[in-house]
Amino acid sequence: MKSAHGTDVRPLPTGQTAPVGEDIEAPARRPRLPRAAVAAIRWGIPLLVLLFAIRWPLVNGDFGLHIGSIVAIYALGVIGIDLVVGRAGMLQLGYAVFFGIGAYTVGVVAKHSDVASGLGVLLGVLVATVVAAVVGTAVVGVSGYLFALVTLAASAALESLVRAIPALGETAGLAGVNRNLLGTGELEAMPLYFILVALTLVAVALYSRVRRSRVGRSLEALRQTPHVAEASGIDLRRLKFKVWVVSGAIGGFAGGLYAVAVQFVSPDVLGVQTSISFLVMNVVGGAGTAWGGIPGAALVRGLVQGVQGLGDYQLVIAGAATIAVVAWFPRGIAGSIERPWRRLLDRLGGSPQVEVSVVQGRDVDGHYSLSFPDIAAPRLSIETLTVRFGGLYAIDGFSMTVEPGRVTALVGPNGSGKTTLVNAVTGRVPAESGVVRVGDEDITHASRQHRINTGVTRTFQLVSLCESLTVRENVMLGGHTAGTAGFLRAVIPGATAAEEAAIRDRANLVMQSLGIEHLADENTADLPAGPKRLVEICRCLMTNSSVVLLDEPASGLNAAERDHLAAVLSELARSGRGVLLIEHDMQFVMGIADWIVVLRDGAKLAEGRPAEIRTDSQVIEAYLGEGEGD
Amino acid sequence: MDRFLNVTWSGVWIGCEYAAIGVALVVNFRAARVVNVAVGQVFVFTALLAAWLQADGTDPWVALLAALVVGGAITGGQDYLLLQRLRWATPATLLLATVGVSTLLSGAAVVFFGRDPISGKGVVSEGSFELGPWRTSWNTVLFVASVIVLVLALWWLSAKTDVGRATSAAGHDAGAAAMLGINVPLLRLTATAGSGVLLGVAGALFLPLGVLDFSLGLRLTLFGFVAAAISGYYSVPGALIGGLTFGVVDALGTAYLSSTFGLFFTFSALIIIAFATQWVRTERQVFETV
Numbered sequence: 001m002k003s004a005h006g007t008d009v010r011p012l013p014t015g016q017t018a019p020v021g022e023d024i025e026a027p028a029r030r031p032r033l034p035r036a037a038v039a040a041i042r043w044g045i046p047l048l049v050l051l052f053a054i055r056w057p058l059v060n061g062d063f064g065l066h067i068g069s070i071v072a073i074y075a076l077g078v079i080g081i082d083l084v085v086g087r088a089g090m091l092q093l094g095y096a097v098f099f100g101i102g103a104y105t106v107g108v109v110a111k112h113s114d115v116a117s118g119l120g121v122l123l124g125v126l127v128a129t130v131v132a133a134v135v136g137t138a139v140v141g142v143s144g145y146l147f148a149l150v151t152l153a154a155s156a157a158l159e160s161l162v163r164a165i166p167a168l169g170e171t172a173g174l175a176g177v178n179r180n181l182l183g184t185g186e187l188e189a190m191p192l193y194f195i196l197v198a199l200t201l202v203a204v205a206l207y208s209r210v211r212r213s214r215v216g217r218s219l220e221a222l223r224q225t226p227h228v229a230e231a232s233g234i235d236l237r238r239l240k241f242k243v244w245v246v247s248g249a250i251g252g253f254a255g256g257l258y259a260v261a262v263q264f265v266s267p268d269v270l271g272v273q274t275s276i277s278f279l280v281m282n283v284v285g286g287a288g289t290a291w292g293g294i295p296g297a298a299l300v301r302g303l304v305q306g307v308q309g310l311g312d313y314q315l316v317i318a319g320a321a322t323i324a325v326v327a328w329f330p331r332g333i334a335g336s337i338e339r340p341w342r343r344l345l346d347r348l349g350g351s352p353q354v355e356v357s358v359v360q361g362r363d364v365d366g367h368y369s370l371s372f373p374d375i376a377a378p379r380l381s382i383e384t385l386t387v388r389f390g391g392l393y394a395i396d397g398f399s400m401t402v403e404p405g406r407v408t409a410l411v412g413p414n415g416s417g418k419t420t421l422v423n424a425v426t427g428r429v430p431a432e433s434g435v436v437r438v439g440d441e442d443i444t445h446a447s448r449q450h451r452i453n454t455g456v457t458r459t460f461q462l463v464s465l466c467e468s469l470t471v472r473e474n475v476m477l478g479g480h481t482a483g484t485a486g487f488l489r490a491v492i493p494g495a496t497a498a499e500e501a502a503i504r505d506r507a508n509l510v511m512q513s514l515g516i517e518h519l520a521d522e523n524t525a526d527l528p529a530g531p532k533r534l535v536e537i538c539r540c541l542m543t544n545s546s547v548v549l550l551d552e553p554a555s556g557l558n559a560a561e562r563d564h565l566a567a568v569l570s571e572l573a574r575s576g577r578g579v580l581l582i583e584h585d586m587q588f589v590m591g592i593a594d595w596i597v598v599l600r601d602g603a604k605l606a607e608g609r610p611a612e613i614r615t616d617s618q619v620i621e622a623y624l625g626e627g628e629g630d
Numbered sequence: 631m632d633r634f635l636n637v638t639w640s641g642v643w644i645g646c647e648y649a650a651i652g653v654a655l656v657v658n659f660r661a662a663r664v665v666n667v668a669v670g671q672v673f674v675f676t677a678l679l680a681a682w683l684q685a686d687g688t689d690p691w692v693a694l695l696a697a698l699v700v701g702g703a704i705t706g707g708q709d710y711l712l713l714q715r716l717r718w719a720t721p722a723t724l725l726l727a728t729v730g731v732s733t734l735l736s737g738a739a740v741v742f743f744g745r746d747p748i749s750g751k752g753v754v755s756e757g758s759f760e761l762g763p764w765r766t767s768w769n770t771v772l773f774v775a776s777v778i779v780l781v782l783a784l785w786w787l788s789a790k791t792d793v794g795r796a797t798s799a800a801g802h803d804a805g806a807a808a809m810l811g812i813n814v815p816l817l818r819l820t821a822t823a824g825s826g827v828l829l830g831v832a833g834a835l836f837l838p839l840g841v842l843d844f845s846l847g848l849r850l851t852l853f854g855f856v857a858a859a860i861s862g863y864y865s866v867p868g869a870l871i872g873g874l875t876f877g878v879v880d881a882l883g884t885a886y887l888s889s890t891f892g893l894f895f896t897f898s899a900l901i902i903i904a905f906a907t908q909w910v911r912t913e914r915q916v917f918e919t920v
Contacts, residue, residue, distance in 0.1 A: 091722050142908045145665055145863060148725070149855055150904045156852055157897030164894070272848055276729055283726045312740050319734025326727040327712060330719055 038349045053298070054197055058190070065189040069261045071297045072196040074281060077254030078293030079207050080247040081278045086287030087216075088243045089223030090140075094151030095278045097158055098248040100270020101128045102255025104162070107174035107265035116183040121256030128252020132245045140240035152272065159271035173266030177259050196257060200294070203250075206491040208290035213490035214483050214500070219243065220466045221477055228464045231426065232539065233452040233481040246487050277301075284325045286332030288468075295333040372513055372575035377404035377546035378439030380425070380456065380578055385434030387417075387424045387602075394420040396602040397434070402547055402578040407569055409581045409589045412599035413622065418582045419461060421599070422549045426458050427451050438547065452481055455546030459536040459553060461582075465524045472507055472520040474535050478542030479503040503542075510538045514568055530561030537568065547578040554588050566592050590614065598622070632763040637885045638878055643770050643839060645877020646777040647673075650832035651854030652869035653781050654825035658705070659863060660788065661801045661821035664713055664724045668732040669705070670854060671847025672826055675735045676701040677833035678743045678842060681750035690753040694834040701830025704735070706823030714815055732847055739844035750837035769838040776835055778870065780828050785866040787824070797821045856900045862907055 033041075057068025077099055084092040105124035106117055135154075142150050162168050169175075179187045181195065210216050218239055221229035229236060259265050268274060277300060285296020303318065329336045380402040387395040394417045402408045410418050423429045425436055427448040436444045438454040446454075457478070465474050482503055489495040511517040514534050519527065524535065533553050540548050550569070554562050562585075569592055573579050583589045589596065589610070596613045598605040606616050613619055651669050658666040676697040683693040708731050716724060752769030759768065788794035800807040800814040808814050836842070854869075856876050861868025880896055887895075 085722055089720075089722075091725065138905065142904060145659075145721075146859075146904045146908050148665065149859060150901050152852065152855075153897045153900040153904070156849070157894050157901065160893035160897065272852070276848070279722070279726060280729065283723060287722070313737065315733055315737030315740060317737070319730050319732070319737050322730030322733060323712065323727060326719070326723055326730060327715065330716070330723055 033348050035349070038345060041348065042345055050201075053294070057193060062189055065193045066261075067302055069189070069193045069196050070258070071294075071301050072193070072200045073254050073257045073261060074278075074297035074301050075293040076196075076200045076203050076257070077251060077278060078281050078285060078296055079203055079290075080250030080254065081282050082207075082287060082289075082293065083219075083243050083247045083250070085279065085282055086289070086292075087211075087219040087223065088240060090240065090243075091145075091148040092151050092247070093148045093279065094153070094155035094272075094275050095247070095251055096270045096272075096274035097151075097155050098128045098132060098251025099255035099258070099274060099278070100158065100162075100267075101131055102252035102257075103259040103265045103269045104168060104174070104255075105252070106177055106256045106259035108168070110177040110259075111174055114178070116180040117178050117256075117260045118181045118183055120177075121181070121253065121260065124256035124259075125249050125252045128255070129245060129249040132248025136241045136244045136248075140237060140244055152275065155270060155275045156272050159267050162267045162270065168267075169265075171267060173264060175264045177263045177265070179260055179263065181260055192261065196261065199257070204291050204294070209493075210487060210490045211290055213496060214480065214485045214503075215239075215242075215487055215490050217466075217469060217473055217477050218480060220468050220473075224466050224468065225464045227428075227460065228466070228477070228539075230428070230448055231452075231458055231460075232477050233449045233543075235449065242487065280322055282332075284322065284332055286334030286336070286338075289332070289334035289338060292332050292334035299333070372541075372571055372577075375544070375546060375576045377455065377577050378441075379403055379437075380547045380580070381435075381437045382421070382425065383435045383437070385421070385424060385436065386432045387420055387429055388432045394602050395424060398599070398602060398604055399434075400597045400604065400607065402580045403595070404546070404578045405573055405576050406594040407573045407579045407581055407592050409583060409593035409596045410599060411583065411586070411589060411596060412605070416599045417602040418599055419551055420602075422458055422551055422580075422582065425451075425549065426456060449481060452543055455544055456549065457540035457543060457545040457547070458549040459533070459540055459551055461551040461555075463529065463532045463536060463556075465532060465535055467523070467525040469524060470520065471516070471522050471524055471527070471531075471535050472504070472511070474524055475507040475511060475538040475542060476503050478539035479506055481543060482506070506542060507538070510541045513541075513571075514538055515564070528561075529556040530558065530564065533557065533561075533565065534568065541572075545577065547580065548572060549580045549582075551582045552584060553581070554583055554585050562588060633885070635763050636765065637881050639764065639766060641878030641881030642874060643774050643877075644881060645857075645874040646774050647832065647836060647850070647873075648853040648857040648877055649781065649870045649873025650777050650828055651850055652857030652873045653784060653866055654705070654829050655851070655854050655858045656864060656866055656869045657784060657788070657821055657825040657828075658709075659801070659858075661797050661818050662709055662713060663721075663801050664709075664728065665721070666705070666708075666822075666825075667725060667728040667848065667851050668708065668735060669825065669829060670849065670851030671732040671735040671739075672701055672704050672829045673833045673836075673850055674842050674844065674847045675704070675739050675833075676830040677750075677836055678739050678748055678844070680834035681748045681837055681842075682743050684750045684837075690751050690834075693750075694753055694831065697834035698827050698830040701826040701828075701833065702823040703826065704731075705826030705829070706819050709822035710815065710819045714818060732851070736844045736847055743844070745844060747841045747843040749841045752838035753835065756838075767838070769835070773832070773835040773839060777828075777832050780831060781866060781870045784824060784828065785870075788821075788866055793817070793820075852897070852900075856896070856903065859900065859903050859907060862910075 057064035080098065081092055081095040084090050102121070102124035105127050106120035109115065109120035109123060110117060139147070139150060163171050179192060181187055181192065187195070218229060218234050221232065221234060222236055222239055226236060255269065258269065281293065281296035281300045284299055285294065286292030299321070300318070303321065325332065382401070383399050384397045385395055385399070386393065386397055398421065410421065412418055420429065424431050427446065431444055434444070435442055438456060441454060443451050443454055443456070466477065469477070483499045485496040485499055508517060508520065511520055514537065516531055516534050516538065519531055524532070527535070537548070537550070537553065554565055557565060566588065569579055569581065573594070581589065581593060593610055595607065596610055597607040598613065598619050600622050605622055606613060606619050608616070651673055654669040655666060658664055658669065679700055680693040680697040683696055684690055708728070712727055712731070713724060716727060752772070754768045754772055757768055758766060788797065796807065796812045797817045800812055800817045804814050853876070857873035858869045860872030860875060883895055
């Protein structure tokens, strides 16, 4: 396919047409409300709804306050399961274990002493955290349905164990928990309710901070594109472990509060029914949203507790409601509201419409004006590398170098081992023998994180972006190793500001260099193929990347997008970086590569300048002959 | 020795109950990639239905037929009307949908059949027989034989016929299977309904052996999990062997060790099995990584 560069109008993937080589017009703005009015709507309406929700128990007497307190506690507890299920995507079916540990700790403390139950709650958080940490290493190593199975069985096992232990009251449970939550004496139902509501709202606010933090981005990547998370230097196992422990602490906290509110603990608080109930609340409320626990708990617990009169029909209604939500509102209540609500606010506020399919960074003549800061990059050398899968040698004693300041192309038929080579260099698959060196440093067996620090980054054959994150957030993901903030700092206002700003500035700079900074706030899912590839490359450049490994970056791009990509790759090489380009499109390769290596069945067939490769008879026979057609 | 033999035998027929549920889980997973939590409740619901019909004067054979039809209709209907519509749902959402079905079924059981534990008549005479020290009833033998025959039939269907292979393909990659001309929705419906038939037959024939009530479903699903997980959650005969092993070990443990901690040991065993499976899978992955 010949480059269409220079024509006046070209078709875009979306079917529209756009002028090429002209300045982008200022985005059209719809008529909009004053900023203050939009802000009033943005905050006022949720606040009103919240106030009404908080008020309902107050006008329904002790029964109302009891249900309100229970709902607040469960809403707080749902945050813990949402971290694991909604954020990290691990199907936790035994969350009630932590809830129950918190509750039983309070019960046991109350049985043996008269101290304020608030102390019991704190102790419960501690015990739940310790238990989570002790079992965590083993549990997070289990994947898929086995994780669901293990957690569900843990809940069932613990329930039956507690039923058999006299010290824990066996089936009858433990009674006599005091309501001296703050150490100021027994609390009446009303103040207790307000304290619980306040705790829940604070927890929701803190949780929404986590969502937007460095940890929040890592969790999105863990759930949707774990391979990208790994390629960005995120230690998945460690992240899962952290999420698991934090979730356990929150579960323990909610369970302790529950024991205080109902002044009684029975084995079913850590049983299968409670675990499933938490999952139902999470999904019905909206998994992955910060505040979904509130409507989820209100609907599920409020329904069960509040509509006792339904008697025999209670289970029928609960089951039908669950099915209905799953079938018609798969995002849950909060998830179904959030999107239209944001769109409405955007419309009222008149946010600019961005032409997502156009890349910027050209001057009036249609030349690209890209510029990367120059660096002195080391050479990447691969020496007699062998990668073996069982009896199959995917890479067999292969050597090559990626020189700084050059575009080195790696070509070869399908299955010749190109992607495996990139996987071996980035540590995704282990090398059987041979050496991979960056400069003088041997990284053959280094950790992935260390490889990233030495400057080796990559993109993937299939475009891999986190669709729930914006373009900028996707790029910032690449800067993961530049920061250190975890859960704790994420919830403290201001604690991560400097670090986040640094990563954000770097992301803005990189996006600007590649001509996509105008897309920074767009939804990744809405982008066409070309800009998506560029976002991936931006993500690679977030660290001080000196060697960029690009796995078929041009596939799926139209002619103009290819031109732009070619300009980007040339600029990367010009700035001193080493570029390894895996590509099937020989025209693209011939036009841009300084050096070409041909791979066949895991071994080198030939290497040389494009002109030499073009005329190499072996290469023509093995590869070009069949590939010339595209 | 007599006690050992009879305890073992009770483990065998209880194990058949777990095996029926375990096999249903495996069949649903293979055909639809869904962990169908509702299967335990389908077993309970069909059993309660058969008992209710018997109490109304219906012939036990007719009640068995009704249980079989209703069981197939529930699991098939659940898949065709609900799960197949949720094509883009995450595994968690799908699992939750089956939790909803399970809850709805236990609610329906309360409404139709009441909250009290129920048992019922068998389809054959109440007589029992002795073979040396071994004593059992004809109904128990029939239950065990029916489950084993049905499971083996399902295994033959799934592993040895084109239909079975196509069903596995449909579960593995529905899109690719559809492009090869496989009628994915129909196969899924057939396979899941087949698992419901197994549950219905097992449920109705279990009636003379034990007592059931509306709330047991989820727990039975967990036992079925154990049976299925022992062999890696993907093998029909494996789930049968897993169920029998689990039943026998559980019966012996309860009889000779401790009945108080019986359930705790059971679920702990499940956790250990899961870890072992994970370990085996990881070891295998090292060799099969692509």
